[in-house]
Amino acid sequence: xxxxxxxxxxxxxxxxxxxxxxxxxxxxxxxxxxxxxxxxxxxxxxxxxxxxxxxxxxxxxxxxxxxxxxxxxxxxxxxxxxxxxxxxxxxxxxxxxxxxxxxxxxxxxxxxxxxxxxxxxxxxxxxxxxxxxxxxxxxxxxxxxxxxxxxxxxxxxxxxxxxxxxxxxxxxxxxxxxxxxxxxxxxxxxxxxxxxxxxxxxxxxxxxxxxxxxxxxxxxxxxxxxxxxxxxxxxxxxxxxxxxxxxxxxxxxxxxxxxxxxxxxxxxxxxxxxxxxxxxxxxxxxxxxx
Numbered sequence: 001x002x003x004x005x006x007x008x009x010x011x012x013x014x015x016x017x018x019x020x021x022x023x024x025x026x027x028x029x030x031x032x033x034x035x036x037x038x039x040x041x042x043x044x045x046x047x048x049x050x051x052x053x054x055x056x057x058x059x060x061x062x063x064x065x066x067x068x069x070x071x072x073x074x075x076x077x078x079x080x081x082x083x084x085x086x087x088x089x090x091x092x093x094x095x096x097x098x099x100x101x102x103x104x105x106x107x108x109x110x111x112x113x114x115x116x117x118x119x120x121x122x123x124x125x126x127x128x129x130x131x132x133x134x135x136x137x138x139x140x141x142x143x144x145x146x147x148x149x150x151x152x153x154x155x156x157x158x159x160x161x162x163x164x165x166x167x168x169x170x171x172x173x174x175x176x177x178x179x180x181x182x183x184x185x186x187x188x189x190x191x192x193x194x195x196x197x198x199x200x201x202x203x204x205x206x207x208x209x210x211x212x213x214x215x216x217x218x219x220x221x222x223x224x225x226x227x228x229x230x231x232x233x234x235x236x237x238x239x240x241x242x243x244x245x246x247x248x249x250x251x252x253x254x255x256x257x258x259x260x261x262x263x264x265x266x267x268x269x270x271x272x273x274x275x276x277x278x279x280x281x282x283x284x285x286x287x288x289x290x
Contacts, residue, residue, distance in 0.1 A: 031065075034223065039064040039193065052221035055194040057083075057090060058214045062195035067225065070099075070187035072237040074227020074244055077152035077163075078192070080111075081219040082120060084145035087113030089198025089209030092218045094151055096188040103130040105183035107153050107160060111144070112137075112201045113209075120144050121269065124162050124170045128181035133278070137270040138169055138263060148221060155227075156242075157184060158250045168252055168260045178284040187230035194218050 030050035037044045043056040043063035055063050082092055090113035098105040106127035114120055119139035126134045142149070152163040160183075162170040174182040194216070198209040226244075228236035236242070243249070252260055272278065273286035 031223065034068055034225070035065050035190075036068055037063070038066045038191070043194075047219075048221070052219060055092070055192070055218045055220070057194045057196065057216040057218075059211050062193060064191065064193035064195075066192075067190040069229045070189045071096075071225060071227030072187040072230050073155050073157065073184075073242065074225065075152060075154045076190050076227065077150055077222070077224045078220050079148040079150050079222040080144070081146075081148045082111055082144045083113060083216045083218055086116045086210055086213050087120075087145075087216060088115050088202040088207040089113055089196060090216055091193075091195055091197045091201050093191070093193045093195075095191050096153060096155070097191055098183075098186040098188045100186060103186075105129070105186045105188060106132070107155065107162075107183070107188070109151055109153070109162065114202060115207055122164070122169070126160065126172045126183075128183045131181050133272065134172075134283075135270065135272050136170055136268065138267040139269055140164070141267055148219070150222070154244060154249070155183075156244045156249060158245075161252070167263060168256050169263050171252065171260065173285065173288045175285045175288055180283070180285045187228075190225060192220065 031046055031053050032050055040061040040063040043058075043061055044065055045054040045056065046052075047054055053065070055065075057063070076096065078094055080092070080094065083090055092111040092113075093109065095106060095108040095110075104127055106125070108123070108125040108127075110123040110125070112121040112123055119141075120143075121137050121139055123135055123137045125132055125136075150163070150165050152166070154161045154163070158174050160170075160172040161168050174184070176182050196209055198207070199205045228242070230237075239245070273282050
């Protein structure tokens with residue numbers, strides 16, 4: 001169910017609480033209410049009364065969708081069931097994007113297809129003020145094509161956390177004091193795409209897409225956004241009362257920290273922070289820890 005967090009004046013509190021309660025509890029969670037198709041209508045199919053969708057990739061086209069609104073800080077999540085079997089050369093993406101050109105902000109989940117029997121790779125990336133090249137990759141510890149799994153991005157003034165089934169797999173802190181750009185001024189929409197990328201997606205492009213296995217399907221459900229809508233009340237994004245700005249969410253709790261270290265020790269396959277061919281001197285945010 002889509003939810004909005006709105007910071008307001010005391011004078012209007014009673015009225016908006018009544019409205020926001022309706023928004024939180026009274027609306028059915030359907031795709032059409034909060035999303036629009038951005039690419040190839042015929043390849044985005046609503047199922048289960050619009051509470052879930054199927055994305056299709058074949059030789060004629062991939063496809064994509066986006067939220068109707070943009071948001072500044074908050075949490076977004078979706079449950080996704082990825083392409084089963086031989087999905088080499090495909091990319092299923094779930095991300096936030098400011099929809100700007102040279103100075104775009106973006107927070108990426110990219111699920112890189114595999115050959116049958118190999119683990120799915122998840123690539124994350126962070127763009128701030130147009131600066132990206134911060135890729136990290138992990139291999140998932142389960143088969144993400146047999147059932148739905150929850151993928152979440154939490155974004156506050158202090159840090160960004162990527163989660164897989166409530167397990168943190170990446171933390172990106174606000175290190176503006178060290179000269180590191182951080183996305184904090186541009187609202188972002190929520191996007192997803194399914195597309196062909198066999199020039200790089202699987203083993204650096206060595207594994208090509210097998211079109212005899214097409215069409216390829218990815219499924220989505222449980223769309224959830226809690227954030228400050230833009231346009232919307234200007235006071236929302238700056239409010240310290242939003243739950244994601246609370247002290248409990250400015251770092252990982254001890255259990256999350258253990259899970260995070262487990263992922264990095266056992267499932268991380270690439271980290272830009274340790275790639276000396278690209279960064280002989282690691283970028284300053286690489287020393288921030290968790």
